[in-house]
Amino acid sequence: MTSPTTILLLGTCDTKLPELLYTKSAITSSQTFGTIKVLMMDIGHGPSTSTEVDIKQSDLLSSAAEPQAQMSTLDRDTYIQTLSTHAASYISNLHQQGLIHGILGIGGSCGTSLATTAMREGLPVGFPKLMVSTMASGDVSPYIGETDIGMMYSVVDIAGRNRVLEMVLRNAGGAIAGMATSYHAQLSEFPEGKTGVRIGISMFGVTTPAVTVAREHLESILPGCEVYVFHATGSGGRAMERLIGEKQLDAVLDLTTTEMADEVVGGVLSAGPERLTAATRRDIPRVVSVGACDMVNFGKFESIPERFAGDTHTKRKFHRHNPTVSLMRTTGEECAEIARRIARNISGKATAQSGCGKVTKTRVLLPTGGVSMIDVPGQPFWDPETDEVLFKTLEKELQGTGIEVVRDEREVNDSGFAVRAAEMLRDLIESCSN
Template sequence: MPPTIPTILLLGTCDTKLSELLFTKSRIEKHTLCQVQIMDIGRNPVTHDKITFPQEIYSSYFTSLKRPTVEIKTLDRTEYIDTLAPYAASFVSHLFTEKKVHAILGIGGSCGTALATQVMRDALPVGVPKLMVSTMASGDVGPYIGETDITMMYSVVDIAGRNRLLERVLGNAAGAIAGMARAYFEDVASKSNQVLAVTEAQTGSGQNQTQTQTAPQSQIQKDPIRIGITMFGVTTPAATAAREHLETILPGCEVYVFHATGSGGKAMERLISEDQLDAVLDLTTTEIADEVVGGVLSAGPTRLCAATKKNIPRVLSLGACDIVNFGTPDSVPSIFAHAGGQQKRVFHPHNSTVTLMRTTKEECIRIAKVIATNLLEGNAGWESNCRTKVILPLGGLSLLDTPQNSFWDPLADRALFATLEDELRGSEILVVRDARPINDPGFAVAAADMLCGLIRQHRGERGSSAE
């Protein structure tokens, strides 16, 4: 029997935050019809009839996972988090798979936030409501959020004893998560009802069977093709033109544009891994330049790897690989800012908080090698069914990399192109040269058409618009 109301999982350390957790639970239940289950992620075991999943639940779960049972309370803080988080995440993932969780809310200080957000990141896919009320939410929350959609709420005061201000913050959080859970639950229920209608029609009998088999099918559209596009400020014209063209030649497709700021690339990689993207137009691979050279907007060493492993249709280009990103001018490492007798570096102030540095020929060679490695690693199952193509914008990599602008460096660009071609030679990946700059509308359309062809081929379709 499917659930009739959403279930919210409330995470917290019951040995230090039980009163606040119980208050939050009561506020959620007051707002709307929601079931609230408290899960204890504390170090010391607590017994209370309102705790749905006490710490003891993990002992039996460790056994079921064939992992060693540990005495959580004997561990120091770091060991406690490192040990408990993966087990808790596995348990929450199981609850989600069983459709027993529709949203998650955590409250905590530094340790509680680190633990709860790791559980959220590892256990639940993007799109499932996640809210963290934390004393740490006014600073750098990047490590807590990662590439996911966790919403952070600052508690203002420490979560250590109830007072009117904290109760107001927790009450607001209760209202927020209740609304998110309800919206998510209704959306999931609506889709489930559509599937049920089709199933019932297909299993009908008698003369009504013929009539009902086709009617619901015509009402239920196929899920739209979900396409990811990477974009930066200096490749916006290319991404915009490509998106508009894809929406024209693939009616009904959903285009997700990712800002290639490190977190954007990580988010796209995660969605690919979760099968939430069907194809990728990876126009802007600048995050790899930051990873190689040492900029601040790297997406990590595994950028590109998810699509390689999934072998989804992908067209890749080298947008903004002429750029390495730093913060304010005084934040640029001295090795670059004060080159001394070395080659002079070229900088461009993007705005008051972002400083761009032009990549050199040597750096471009290294960037190309990393791109090739990540395109090829893990593709043993491709054989002759490779769904990746590369298109090179010979006329320039960004709005700054044109003859009239400061980052124009044909020698560096040629080294980038030639190295990537050399590294991919003999593989199944087709590399196409295009004389136009990346932001030329014709280049963007050509890249989009190339991707459309891969999509149609992958889906066993043929269309003249993709030829």
């Protein structure tokens, strides 16, 4: 490491300056991890005049339409949205230049919202991120999203120094120092540049056998490849989309697109309307299937909305997957809409010619023998007529897009189907590398 390990410390210097300075001192005075440099960034509502601030509000707003003098007059929501955008851009530039190796934020609700937004938008997955927050003991999903931000509860409010807060801040400083030092060392040990193709696979409990076989087969037929499995729980799908967008994945075996069912019907595991679009935008090798599109997810059985649980007209099928997860069988109408959404998202930029000079790099493989572990003969969600609506709609919607749709008479968890899917992806990868 030719440059010192550098940590970016950010907070609202107009309200948290003493606590930020204590945290900075706690990091730099420790000799455990060697020499560590700390850059302090001001993300306060009003600009700080402290000479201890390395990156001032004016630095963040140098390219902003709003003059610095007006920032403090903005309402709190507008200020957070405005400053977080510019902070993210500034942080991204620091990272791209290799000038920072870890980031630590401290704050209350507003400071946490601003700091974590900047972290999410400005830094990739894998870069050390830690947030000390008064909000960290509750639902932190709005702050973390699909990223790897670490949240540490401050226990007491970040409003004046005391022994409890100082202990928390010292621990946070030690934690980010350790992470940043390790990350910095890895940059020299494992310089950027892949050694093998990186493949993302989507999985659910009811498609685990297929994913296991496909993963093992890919590792055997593509030496040196890295396989990343994502649990299709909403956050898993968003995480995969993010890594694809960050170019941390090179190919995708999207066997389990169940999150689209939750998005269409209103289940609790939706990954949002943009699921499947990141690979479409990049046009990377991809095989898509319809694993677990026979189900919509809810929590405990009692939590199923009345509009479903009380609907006797459609004779809804339900299955208690475990004490905290209840599944509902999709209808033909819902399957048609799921297919339309999948087709729209995977064909958004599909053309007859792709980036590798051949037909589009997406293929669709349909397991007509059943799309999940419980959608096979003798199991509660077995309904070939409804599945056929899903298959036919996909075929119809993808006509003329250049995306080949292939039917396979086996069920999704049949080892032969999984091997076929893996080899189909391998062929796409190799055709685009030649």
